Amino acid sequence: MDIVDLKTFEAVARHGSMNKAAAELHTVQSNVTARVRALEEELGMPLFQRHARGVTTTPAGIRILPAIARITKLVDDVVVMAKDDGVPGGSLSLGSLETTMALRLSPLITRFARAYPSVRLAVNAGTTAQLLLDVAECRLEGAFVAGPIEHPDIHQEALFTEELVLATSPAIRSLKDLAKIPDLKTVVFRLGCSYRQRLESLLGRLGVVVAKPLEFGSLDAIVSCVAAGVGVTLLPKGVVIPAAKAASLAIHAIPRDLGRADTLFIRRHDAYVSSAMAAFLEMARRHTNKR
Missing domain, CATH: 3.40.190.10 (Periplasmic binding protein-like II)
Incomplete structure (x- = not known):
């Protein structure tokens, strides 16, 4: 099994495109296609479903991806070990x-x-x-x-x-005020953020019903939206202290089991x-x- 074939497969799976994988690997699409086909023939099963928008990894391809990642990392480690003086x-x-x-x-x-x-x-x-x-x-x-x-x-x-705090607009003076806000929104990072999970646990504990979360990929965007009164968030205290000192935000202590x-x-x-x-x-x- 050729390590270059494995690396080529991983690049195609990650990009969902033969063209993009070829660009990353500094080769032409025909070489990428040939290497993927060679690997599929060796394994005896298709690894991609081809369609007009690119390719989708088959269940078999998804199953072997973690092993390929480990194999290619071990090969890369050999080079690092040899050069590491x-x-x-x-x-x-x-x-x-x-x-x-x-x-x-x-x-x-x-x-x-x-x-x-x-x-x-x-x-x-x-x-x-x-x-x-x-x-x-x-x-x-x-x-x-x-x-x-x-x-x-x-x-x-x-x-x-980190000490975590609930950050709100200055209009919210205490945690008790949250229950009075209809359709309260949370302003959070995308799914998979552990602070977001803690915020959901906190609001559930307070009996606060929230609307669908507003997701942002930027810390600055989250702080700005909360300051504008769009919703509330949970963040490390050190991140929001500057805005709190400028009276743009209010910060509220939360129970220790969620706040550390x-x-x-x-x-x-x-x-x-x-x-x-x-x-x-x-x-x-x-x-x-x-x-």
């Missing part, structure tokens, strides 16, 4: 909650980039659910997510503890810890201890 270098692909990026990571990333200029660090934002999946399926080497989580393939380490959340750094148990990853983790731990 103990001096941090190469690439390091990480993920983070957007709130963690805004509140915690800027000084850490700046310090790391200055200390290790040879490392090509990339950090992508996402929800806890998506980042967990990306690490488990080897698309990211590690990520900052909100705990608690459970996954048999994932190593986790608590680095920060560990931020975890996760990676696969079986992943090779490169010198770049080891240096980043050591710096993150020191950064945590200084706070």
Whole structure:
């Protein structure tokens, strides 16, 4: 089984398009098509359903994707191991909650980039659910997510503890006022955000009926909508303090079991810890201890 065929299949499955996969792999579509067909013939079953808009991965293709991710990651790790002489270098692909990026990571990333200029660090934002999946399926080497989580393939380490607060417009003076608002809306990140789940639990505990959530992909958009009175949200206190001090938002303490959340750094148990990853983790731990 050819590793290039496997990588080609993964790229097509991710993009849903032979053309886009070819562009990513710096080849032509005919080469991509030939490699996919060769893999399908070797396995004895179709991996894609072809249609006018591109391709859709078959159930068989979906089943083998996690294994292909692990295989290609192991092959990539061989190259990293061979070149890793103990001096941090190469690439390091990480993920983070957007709130963690805004509140915690800027000084850490700046310090790391200055200390290790040879490392090509990339950090992508996402929800806890998506980042967990990306690490488990080897698309990211590690990520900052909100705990608690459970996954048999994932190593986790608590680095920060966040105090979560309910953020509302200044017109809402207490949690009791929420029940008086007809069709109260929540303003949240997309499904898979652990803070969103806690907000739903809080409002359910208060007996508050909410309308369909308003989903945004931007922290700034969520804060702006809440300040405008569009709805309410649940976020780390440090993220919303500036707006609260400017009287744009009101913040409300919530019960401790919902209002304390560990931020975890996760990676696969079986992943090779490169010198770049080891240096980043050591710096993150020191950064945590200084706070």
